[in-house]
Amino acid sequence: MVTSAKRSGSLLLVSLCAVAALATACSDDAPSAEEALADGFVDMTGEEVVTIDVLDNVFEPERVVVSEGTEVRWENRGRTPHNVIASEEGAFDDVPVAEMQPGDVAVRTFDDAGAYPYYCSLHGTPERGQIGEIRVVAS
Ligand SMILES: [Cu+2]
Structure with a gap:
């Protein structure tokens, strides 16, 4: 049980980083x-x-x-x-x-x-x- 909780936690971290990276790329592409x-x-x-x-x-x-x-x-x-x-x-x-x-x-x-x-x-x-x-x- 402990192992599977750690796994889902690290997957969540990975997906949050991906969203942050996309948001940064978008603002760099179109400065206002x-x-x-x-x-x-x-x-x-x-x-x-x-x-x-x-x-x-x-x-x-x-x-x-x-x-x-x-x-x-x-x-x-x-x-x-x-x-x-x-x-x-x-x-x-x-x-x-x-x-x-x-x-x-x-x-x-x-x-x-x-x-x-x-x-x-x-x-x-x-x-x-x-x-x-x-x-x-x-x-
Ligand atoms: Cu100089």
């Missing part, structure tokens, strides 16, 4: 502007070109929500080199990952809705330090 604004993102939807100032050592603004098809330009306005690295490997593979010297600009057009966290590997990690995020929503 309302969610992003509630999370403190700066609303730059409807702009064709959005500029992120790369300073020593922050991205300004740090978190922006943009529409699909927006060209994002990172401009190094600091006095030291920086870079822009996708926190999720591969998400940003067409943004130069070499050091941006003061005055340099890196450009990427975001055609697909999604969450694109990034960081400067010279002054941060994917979790802290010089970090930012582009949230792209359907236009």
Whole structure:
């Protein structure tokens, strides 16, 4: 009796995890502007070109929500080199990952809705330090 009770308990745990995983996948697939604004993102939807100032050592603004098809330009306005690295490997593979010297600009057009966290590997990690995020929503 004890053995069968343990078995049904672990089956229940497995199915709850499956439901939680599905719910997470759904919200990642369709980010909304309302969610992003509630999370403190700066609303730059409807702009064709959005500029992120790369300073020593922050991205300004740090978190922006943009529409699909927006060209994002990172401009190094600091006095030291920086870079822009996708926190999720591969998400940003067409943004130069070499050091941006003061005055340099890196450009990427975001055609697909999604969450694109990034960081400067010279002054941060994917979790802290010089970090930012582009949230792209359907236009
Ligand atoms: Cu940096």
